[in-house]
Amino acid sequence: MNCKNCNTEVNSKFCPDCGQPTSLKRIDRHYIIHEIEHILHFERGILYTIRELITNPGQNIRTYLSENRSRLVKPVIFIIITSLIYTLTSHFFHIKEEVINFEVSDKSAIGSILKWMQGHYGYTSILTGIFVAIWLKVFFKKYEYNFYELLIMLCFVQGISMLIFAIFAFLQGISHFNLLSFAGMLGVVYTTWAIGNFFEERKIGNYVKALISFFFGTMTFYIIVFVIGISIDMLTKS
DSSP states (O other): OBOTTTOOBOOSSBOTTTOOBSSOOOOOHHHHHHHHHHHHOSTTSHHHHHHHHHHOHHHHHHHHHHTOSSSSOOHHHHHHHHHHHHHHHHHHTTOOOOSOOOOOOTTSHHHHHHHHHHHOHHHHHHHHHHHHHHHHHHHTGGGOOOHHHHHHHHHHHHHHHHHHHHHHHHHHHHHOSOOHHHHHHHHHHHHHHHHHHHHHTTOHHHHHHHHHHHHHHHHHHHHHHHHHHHHHHHHHHO
């Protein structure tokens, strides 16, 4: 028979070319449990990924980019999961204090955009990462990482930042103390350290450039958001 994926002739249980099994098991309860375990198990799962990104983010991300992409959870999946954890935690405890806080009219376009950002901080963080990656490319040009590699690195780093927010949102929910501001500072500290560690951990200047890149990227993102919002308001009023 031929492989249903790549049409290569198959004489065993798996395609010798692409590895596709000749017959797929029916999706049932065991399949769902296995898929959840595959994501959550400690060895080469999300818990393992979290541990490695906390203890030695630079080396582990570099290894992912250039040597082995099976040890860590896929970066896009990782940041989606961690952002979802933060979103569910903040919604469950009805966390009203947001990291993003601007006093603008809800009736304006910029007000609507900022309100969405306040309620979807995880997605906002992902979008901000695009602009941070652009500035990292400027400040760390000599390392010759391309934009997409830097974006993947930021997915891992921002994923841990999302977990920091989730932990402090949980603590705020049970203690009723305002802790998210502290989470924001801790998130910036981790991000700066992880980015500097990714390039060259022994160079102090890399940590400074990492902080500047993060600040510039965040400011660039918000400037663009305000420009878009103000432009929409001007067009709708004219």
